[in-house]
Amino acid sequence: xxxxxxxxxxxxxxxxxxxxxxxxxxxxAAGLSIARxxxxxxxxxxxxxxxxxxxxxxxxxxxxxxxVKCVQAYAMCGYCDLCTGYLxxxxxxxDTGAENELCPTGAIKRTYVEDPYYEYTIDExxxxxxxxxxxxxxxxxxxxxxxxxxxxxCKNCNECAIAAACPSQxxxxxxxxxxxxxxxxxxxx
Amino acid sequence: xxxxARLAVLAVALLVPCLEVQGEIRFPPPEFESGHQFxxxxxxxxxxxxxxxxxxAVLVLGLLLASYLIFKRRSRRAIFILMIGALLYxxxxxxxxxxxxxxxxxxxxxxxDSSYAIPLTAAAFFVIPxxxxxxxxxxxxxxxxxxxxxxxxxLIRPVAVPRWLESGLRLMAYTYLGAAVLFxxxxxxxxxxxxxxxxxxFRLGGNWNILIIGASLLLIGLFIGRPYCRFLCPYxxxxxxxxxxxxxxxxxxPSECVQCRLCEDACPFGAIREPxxxxxxxxxxxxxxxLALFLALLPILVAAGAWGGYTLRNQLxxxxxxxxxxxxxxLEENAKVEGTTDVSDAFRATxxxxxxxxxxxxxxxxxxxxxxxxxxxxxxxxxGGKLIGLSVRRRRTEYEADPAGCFACGRCYQSCxxxxxxxxxxxxxxxxxx
Numbered sequence: 001x002x003x004x005x006x007x008x009x010x011x012x013x014x015x016x017x018x019x020x021x022x023x024x025x026x027x028x029a030a031g032l033s034i035a036r037x038x039x040x041x042x043x044x045x046x047x048x049x050x051x052x053x054x055x056x057x058x059x060x061x062x063x064x065x066x067x068v069k070c071v072q073a074y075a076m077c078g079y080c081d082l083c084t085g086y087l088x089x090x091x092x093x094x095d096t097g098a099e100n101e102l103c104p105t106g107a108i109k110r111t112y113v114e115d116p117y118y119e120y121t122i123d124e125x126x127x128x129x130x131x132x133x134x135x136x137x138x139x140x141x142x143x144x145x146x147x148x149x150x151x152x153x154c155k156n157c158n159e160c161a162i163a164a165a166c167p168s169q170x171x172x173x174x175x176x177x178x179x180x181x182x183x184x185x186x187x188x189x
Numbered sequence: 190x191x192x193x194a195r196l197a198v199l200a201v202a203l204l205v206p207c208l209e210v211q212g213e214i215r216f217p218p219p220e221f222e223s224g225h226q227f228x229x230x231x232x233x234x235x236x237x238x239x240x241x242x243x244x245x246a247v248l249v250l251g252l253l254l255a256s257y258l259i260f261k262r263r264s265r266r267a268i269f270i271l272m273i274g275a276l277l278y279x280x281x282x283x284x285x286x287x288x289x290x291x292x293x294x295x296x297x298x299x300x301x302d303s304s305y306a307i308p309l310t311a312a313a314f315f316v317i318p319x320x321x322x323x324x325x326x327x328x329x330x331x332x333x334x335x336x337x338x339x340x341x342x343x344l345i346r347p348v349a350v351p352r353w354l355e356s357g358l359r360l361m362a363y364t365y366l367g368a369a370v371l372f373x374x375x376x377x378x379x380x381x382x383x384x385x386x387x388x389x390x391f392r393l394g395g396n397w398n399i400l401i402i403g404a405s406l407l408l409i410g411l412f413i414g415r416p417y418c419r420f421l422c423p424y425x426x427x428x429x430x431x432x433x434x435x436x437x438x439x440x441x442x443p444s445e446c447v448q449c450r451l452c453e454d455a456c457p458f459g460a461i462r463e464p465x466x467x468x469x470x471x472x473x474x475x476x477x478x479x480l481a482l483f484l485a486l487l488p489i490l491v492a493a494g495a496w497g498g499y500t501l502r503n504q505l506x507x508x509x510x511x512x513x514x515x516x517x518x519x520l521e522e523n524a525k526v527e528g529t530t531d532v533s534d535a536f537r538a539t540x541x542x543x544x545x546x547x548x549x550x551x552x553x554x555x556x557x558x559x560x561x562x563x564x565x566x567x568x569x570x571x572x573g574g575k576l577i578g579l580s581v582r583r584r585r586t587e588y589e590a591d592p593a594g595c596f597a598c599g600r601c602y603q604s605c606x607x608x609x610x611x612x613x614x615x616x617x618x619x620x621x622x623x
Contacts, residue, residue, distance in 0.1 A: 019323060019434045026319045026431075029296055033312030036299050041308045043235050052538060054531045062388075062395045074227040078216025114223045121228070142214050152233035155284055158291045158311075159379035161396070168535030169510055173305075180232045 042173035044160040048146035048183050050170035053131030053138065057147055060165040061129070067154040068129035068147050068162065070107070070122050073184040076144035079117035085137030085145045086110055086120055102132050124150065144183065151179050241310040244283060248317055248333065251275055255332035255597070256325040260437055263608070265599035268331060272338045280335030285391035289314045289329070290336065290424040291382045293366070294373035301374040318424075322431040326438060330418060330428060331597035336387050337418050340410040341598065347457030348412045355459055356575055358420040363571045366423035367564045375556055377509040381423060414457035418596065429593040439590040441601045443611045446587030453588060455604035460594035464585045480580045487573035491566045498565020499558060506550075506557040515550030518543055 046057075046068065057068035081094055086108050091100040096110050107126035111119050122145075129147060137145040163171030174181065218227075251271065258267045279285065287308075292315035299307040318329035330337050350358075365381075372378045382388075386403035389395030409416045418425050441452045441461070453461050468476060498505075506512045517533050520526045522543060529537075536546065590601065602608050 015434060019436075022431055022434060023320070023323055026316055026323070030312060030316040033296060033299055033307050033316070034309070036303070036305075037307055037309045037312060041235070041238055041241065041310070042306065050535075050539075052531065052535045054535075062392065064394050071230050073230055075218060076214065077218060078214075079219045080216055113225050114221060117219045117221065119225075119228075140215075142216055142218075148232075150233060151235040154235070155286065155392070156235070157382060158287055158295065159382040161383070164378060164383060167531035168538070176235045176238065179235045182230055182232065185230075 041156070041176040043149070043151060043156050043176045043179045044154065044163060044171055045149050045174045045179060045181050046147050047170045047172060047181055048148070050168050051131070051134070051147055052168045052170075053134040053147065054167055055130050055132075056165045056167070057162050058128045058130040060162040062155065062157060062161050063153065065153075066129040066162075067149055067151075069124045069127045069150045069153075070129065070131070070133055070145055071148050071182070072120060072122055073144045073146070073182060074119075076142050076184045077120065078142050078144075079113060079119060080141065081116050081118055083110070083118065083120055083137075084140035085133040087136075102136055104128070104130060104132065108133060120145075146183050148180055148182070240283075241308070244279075244287075245310055245313045245317070247278060248314065251333045252317065252321045252325075252328055255328040256321065256437075259328060259331070259439065259597045259599055260325065263443070263599065263602050265603050268597075268599045271332045272341060275333045276335050276338035276342065279333070280339065280387075280391040285335055285385070285388040286382075287311055287314055288334070288336070289318050290334075290422060291379065291385070293424060293427070294369055294379045294381055297370050297373040298376065302376055319427065319431055322428045322435060324436045326432040326435040326592055326595060326597055327425075327428050328597045330425060331599070334418075335391065336385075336422070337415060337596065339387055339390065340407065340415045340417060341596075343407050343410050344414050344457055346412055347414050350413060350459055352459065355419065356579075359426075360568070360571065362419075362421050362423060362426050364568055365421055366426045367567045369423050371505070371557075371560045371564050372508055375509060375553065375560060380508075386417060415596065419458060419594075432592045432595070435592055438592050439595050439597055439599075439601070441588060441590060442605050442607045444607050447607065448587065449606060450588070451604040451606065452601040455601045456590070457600065458594060458596055458598075460591045460596070461601065462585060462589050462591050464587055465582060467584070468582060476580060476582070480577065483573065483576040483580055487570070487577065490569040490573040492569070494565035494567070494569025494572075495562040496565065498561035498563070498568075500561075501565075502558040502561040503554060505561050505564075506554045509553050509557075511546070512550045512553050515546045518546060 058066050061067055082091075086102060087094065087100050088102050093100060098106065101108070105126045105128055107123045107128075109121045109123055111121070113119050131147050134145050134147055137143055160171055251274075255268065255271055258264055258271060279288070287310060292311045295307050295311040296315050298305045299312075318333070321328055331341075332338075369379075369381045372380050384399065384402070386399060386406050389400040389403055406417050413419075448464070450463075453463065455461075507516070514532050514536050517530060518536055521529060521533055
């Protein structure tokens, strides 16, 4: 009987010890996280200088219509008449004819400013983030058109599905209070 | 005019390689005579952080409520309502992200990558259900987890799974947990999020392959209770093992067990264990020998697993994007394949040397050699531990819920005749007082 009691006590002691160890382990995980935590959340963003405009952003996003859109850094734009981001490589005419437009959804608006300058603005409700204009602008133009994750749409998945499919590893986590990596507005190189 | 412009573009294009490729202003931005101003590039803000703090508060309150309902109220109906509420909030309203299951990877990455800053909410979501498991068991699984809730809600005709099959299938969850930790620690991928079967339902859209997997799990879930929770969920493995030590456990009967076996059929998750006596005469010796054999087998299983994981190191390392890039570039450089891919083009555009890429990839592969061995060893340990667990006989005098497998859903309460007696008595007492 005394033996049994002793064995029960030992078992209880072991259990309590293990319980304490587990609580300590969980506490350590919590402590480590707090030590390394970021008060702000992190959100996904595209480094425009790493992006190769492969087109994955249009298809890999978990949203039906990608959270990635093309944006225009106006101060970098040449306002060219022959815009290689707007027009197909050998346009029939330098105008807004659909057959001349590079954008598959007609999301870029071309407006006359003054001779010889035209302004190009993106209609984000039409843009699907395919990056065709970005490629045209980066290869032949100033590179003022580039892709960005738009945070009014982004679900901020724990692992971004586009980031996983990005061939140039251009996606990275950035602090939520500075959620954009805009061209022409960099503080850092 | 067009031709001239095109020639100009061509000339510029030919000049490009001589210049710095990125960030080049080829056509100077205009100075407008009409006084036209450059518009601002808009940057719509991210979701406010307080949403996440609300999520943490809802999680804590939900868990407290679930613990109260399972241990004090003992009401299946109340738990079911709470579970549906959690499904609507964490699942459909908050899009099933972030959840503790995926937070395993955030915590792992924090431990291994000092440049990664874990959001406070991810850490809280990982830790809080574990603390509750140490006190009250798997109340998170039963009432709060949206992945569990969506499966629990579709369970209409439960079929019992033989215990040997259940243990065998659970090995998938252990492997999944080990792999998720390995890939998160090496910074390769968050596989739990990538293959989350139900997030597509919560968002009402997504990758078709994953939606099909989710739909099949729900179809299986019509007959087999919570297949994801029992056979796949990596967080469930952590909760299960912590719940073995939990301070409070689900006690099926409120008073004395009459051994009617009704609760055994009521549990769709096979978590109820029958009473056991001592070893039958003669079997004890065999069992003792079997236990000795399994104890001796344990180091062999661990070693075999470690060796298996080590041999798979290169396949495992293929999950890392840097290694994939290196493999592709190596094939191209040595003329083993024709043409280039986006991956290799992007690598060449960075101007890095292939030596650097190969050095990086070799370092990552070496990390996977150790990681793969640890993963394999872990799986060996789990198999060995299970074999030992099976050959140890625990003494039980009544029908009990196994704290590891019990999701704290409260179904067994309804089946117990003693519970009905208790409810009747308390109702009478209430009526008498009125």
